[in-house]
Amino acid sequence: MSVSADQAPQAVGRTPGRRRDRMPILRHAVLIGWALIVLFPIFWMLQTSFKDAGEWVTWPPHWLPHDPTLKNYAQIFALDVSGRGVAREATEQPFNIWGSLADSVIICTISSLIALFMGTFLAYAISRFGVGGKHFRHAVLLVRMIPPIVVAIPLLMYYAIMIPFATEAVLGTRVILFDTRTGVSMLYMALTLPFVIWMMLSFINEVPYSLEHAARIMGAGRMYTLWKIVLPLVASGMVVTFLFIFILNWAEFLLSLTLTHPKVSTLPVLLNKFQSASEGRLYGPQAAIGTVITIPVVVLGIVIQKHLVKGFSFGMVRR
Amino acid sequence: MSQATTSIPAVERAARPDGVFARLAAWLAQERVFRWIPFILVEVTFLLVIVIPFILTIYISLLRWRANRPFEQAYLSGFHNYESVLSDAGFWASLGRTFYFAGFAVVFELLIGFMLAMLVHQVTRGRRIYITIFLIPMMVVPVVAGYNFSMIYLDSGPLNQLLAPFVEMFGIDPRIRWLSNPLAAQWAIIIADVWQWTSLTFLIFLSGFSALPPQLINAARVMGASRRQIFFWVELPLLRPAIIIAVVIRTMEALKLFDPVVLLTFGGPGTSTQTIAFYLWEQVWQFNKYSFGAAASVLLLFIFSFLIFTGIWLLTRQQKQFEREHIR
Numbered sequence: 347m348s349v350s351a352d353q354a355p356q357a358v359g360r361t362p363g364r365r366r367d368r369m370p371i372l373r374h375a376v377l378i379g380w381a382l383i384v385l386f387p388i389f390w391m392l393q394t395s396f397k398d399a400g401e402w403v404t405w406p407p408h409w410l411p412h413d414p415t416l417k418n419y420a421q422i423f424a425l426d427v428s429g430r431g432v433a434r435e436a437t438e439q440p441f442n443i444w445g446s447l448a449d450s451v452i453i454c455t456i457s458s459l460i461a462l463f464m465g466t467f468l469a470y471a472i473s474r475f476g477v478g479g480k481h482f483r484h485a486v487l488l489v490r491m492i493p494p495i496v497v498a499i500p501l502l503m504y505y506a507i508m509i510p511f512a513t514e515a516v517l518g519t520r521v522i523l524f525d526t527r528t529g530v531s532m533l534y535m536a537l538t539l540p541f542v543i544w545m546m547l548s549f550i551n552e553v554p555y556s557l558e559h560a561a562r563i564m565g566a567g568r569m570y571t572l573w574k575i576v577l578p579l580v581a582s583g584m585v586v587t588f589l590f591i592f593i594l595n596w597a598e599f600l601l602s603l604t605l606t607h608p609k610v611s612t613l614p615v616l617l618n619k620f621q622s623a624s625e626g627r628l629y630g631p632q633a634a635i636g637t638v639i640t641i642p643v644v645v646l647g648i649v650i651q652k653h654l655v656k657g658f659s660f661g662m663v664r665r
Numbered sequence: 666m667s668q669a670t671t672s673i674p675a676v677e678r679a680a681r682p683d684g685v686f687a688r689l690a691a692w693l694a695q696e697r698v699f700r701w702i703p704f705i706l707v708e709v710t711f712l713l714v715i716v717i718p719f720i721l722t723i724y725i726s727l728l729r730w731r732a733n734r735p736f737e738q739a740y741l742s743g744f745h746n747y748e749s750v751l752s753d754a755g756f757w758a759s760l761g762r763t764f765y766f767a768g769f770a771v772v773f774e775l776l777i778g779f780m781l782a783m784l785v786h787q788v789t790r791g792r793r794i795y796i797t798i799f800l801i802p803m804m805v806v807p808v809v810a811g812y813n814f815s816m817i818y819l820d821s822g823p824l825n826q827l828l829a830p831f832v833e834m835f836g837i838d839p840r841i842r843w844l845s846n847p848l849a850a851q852w853a854i855i856i857a858d859v860w861q862w863t864s865l866t867f868l869i870f871l872s873g874f875s876a877l878p879p880q881l882i883n884a885a886r887v888m889g890a891s892r893r894q895i896f897f898w899v900e901l902p903l904l905r906p907a908i909i910i911a912v913v914i915r916t917m918e919a920l921k922l923f924d925p926v927v928l929l930t931f932g933g934p935g936t937s938t939q940t941i942a943f944y945l946w947e948q949v950w951q952f953n954k955y956s957f958g959a960a961a962s963v964l965l966l967f968i969f970s971f972l973i974f975t976g977i978w979l980l981t982r983q984q985k986q987f988e989r990e991h992i993r
Contacts, residue, residue, distance in 0.1 A: 500718035647804030
C-alpha cells in the first residue's frame with residue numbers, strides 16, 4: 347500500500363559508491379537517537395508512576411524507582427479508600443478517575459459513533475450524487491481549521507445563556523447543556539465530522555458503483571443497498587475512521603476544559619486538575635493518570651498506523 | 666461522481682405504499698430527496714453547534730456586560746468592545762507570540778520530519794520498528810505530553826542531571842529552573858510541540874516518499890544524474906504536495922497552541938508564554954470578561970480567516986492538480 351513499499355529503498359541501497367559503506371551506520375545512529383528522544387518522556391512518565399511520594403522529586407533524580415510501588419495506581423483507581431499515609435497536600439479533589447473515565451468513554455464513544463454514521467452517509471451522498479457541489483468537501487475543512495478557542499467562547503454563551511433562555515420560553519423547562527455530557531458530545535461530533543467525511547470519501551470512492559446498480563435493479567431499496575452492499579465493503583475503513591476520531595476526541599482538552607466545570611470532566615481535564623491544585627503537585631498520581639490515558643490510545647494508534655498514512659495524505663497516496 | 670443519476674422508476678412504482686410510514690419511506694427513497702438527507706443532517710448540526718453560537722457571539726460582542734451582573738441588564742454599546750480589544754496590548758502581544766511559537770515549531774518540525782522520513786525511506790532494516798516508534802508522540806494526548814515535559818524540565822529533573830557535568834564546570838548550581846526564565850520557558854514549549862508533532866510531518870513526508878515513482882528515479886540514474894541532482898531535480902519537485910500539506914496542516918494546528926502552555930507554564934513567567942488561545946481563555950474564564958472575549962473571538966476569526974482560506978486554497982489546488990495527473 348504505502349509505508350511498507352519495499353521496492354524503492356533497495357534500489358538506493360545498491361547505489362555504486364565506496365563512501366556509502368559508512369552511511370548506514372550513520373543513518374541508524376540518527377534514527378536511534380530520535381527514537382530515544384521520542385521514547386524518553388514516555389519512559390519518564392512510566393517510571394514516575396511507580397514511584398512513591400518521597401521519590402518524585404529528588405536530586406539527583408532516580409532513573410528507575412528504588413522501591414517501586416503501585417500506590418499511585420491504587421490511589422487513582424480508589425482501590426484503597428483509607429488514604430492514610432498519602433501526601434494529600436491541601437487538595438480536596440477526589441482522587442479516583444472512575445467518574446472522568448466514564449465521562450471520557452461515554453462522550454468519545456457516542457460522539458464518534460454518531461459522527462461516523464452521519465459522515466459516512468454524507469460521504470456516500472457526495473461520492474454518488476455529488477451533493478453540495480465541487481467545493482463542499484473543502485468548505486467542510488473550514489470547521490476543522492477554526493481555532494477551538496474561537497468556538498469555545500461562543501459555545502459557552504450559547505450553552506449557558508441562549509439554550510436555557512430559549513427552552514424556557516418555548517418548552518417551559520430550562521435545558522442546560524453547559525457541563526453536561528450531551529453538550530460536549532454534540533460539539534465533538536460537529537468538530538470531527540470533517541475528518542469522517544474526508545476519510546470515508548476516500549474509502550467509498552473505491553467501491554464500484556456497478557454493485558449498487560445491480561442491487562437496485564433487483565429491487566433493493568436505497569437504505570438496503572447502502573446498509574447491505576456499501577457499508578460491508580467500507581467496514582474496515584469505518585473502523586479506522588472511528589478509531590482515529592475517537593483518539594482525537596479522547597485527547598481534546600481546551601473545549602472540555604472550558605465547557606464543563608464541576609460535574610463532568612474528561613480525563614485530560616482531570617489530569618490538569620491535579621496540576622493546578624496547589625503548590626504541591628501530585629507528580630505520582632498524575633503520572634499514573636497519564637499512563638492510563640496514554641496506553642490505550644497508543645495501542646489503538648499502532649493498530650491503525652498503516653491506515654493513518656492514507657487518512658493524512660489528502661489524496662497523495664493511492665492504492 | 667455524478668454517474669449515479671440513473672434513477673430506476675420501475676422499482677419505485679412497483680412498491681405500492683399503504684401506511685403513512687411506508688409512504689414517507691417511499692418519498693424519502695426518491696433520489697431527489699434521498700441525496701439531500703445526509704447533507705441536511707450535517708448542515709443542521711453545523712448550524713446548531715457552530716453557526717448559531719457565532720451569531721449569538723456577534724450580538725454579545727456588541728453588548729456592555731460583565732458576568733457579575735445579570736444578563737438582562739446588559740445594553741448595546743456599539744463597537745466599544747472591539748475598540749478595547751484592538752487597543753489591548755495583551756491581545757496583540759499574545760497574537761504575536763503565537764506566530765513566533767508556531768513559526769519556529771513548524772520550521773523545526775518540517776526539517777526534522779523531512780530528514781527522518783528520508784532516512785527511514787533509505788533504511789531497509791528495522792524500518793517498521795522506526796516507523797512505529799516515530800509515530801507514537803502523535804498518539805500521546807497533548808496534555809500528557811505537556812505533563813511529561815514539565816517533569817523533564819523540573820529543577821531536579823533528568824534534563825538538569827544530564828547537563829550537570831557541563832554546568833558545574835562553570836560553578837553554577839545545576840538545578841536550573843528552566844520554566845522560570847521567560848526565554849527558556851518559551852523554548853520549552855516550542856520543544857514540547859516539536860517533540861509531539863514532528864511525528865505528523867514525518868508521517869506526511871513518509872507517505873510522500875513512498876509514493877515516489879521508482880521508474881523516474883531509475884531513469885535519472887541511468888542517464889547519469891548524481892545523487893544530489895536526483896534529490897533536487899527529481900525527488901524534491903515530486904514531494905511538493907507533501908510539503909504543502911505538511912506546512913498547511915501544521916501551521917493551522919500550531920496556531921491553536923494551548924494544552925502544553927497550560928500544563929507547562931500556565932502562561933508564565935509573567936505573560937511570556939501566553940498564546941492567543943491561552944490569553945482569551947484567561948480573559949473569559951478567569952476574569953469573566955465575556956463581551957470582551959466575544960469581540961476578541963470575532964476579530965480573531967477575521968484575522969485567521971485569511972490564513973484559513975489560503976490554507977484551504979493551497980490544499981484544493983494540490984488535490985486538483987493531483988486528480989488531473991491521475992485522470993489517465
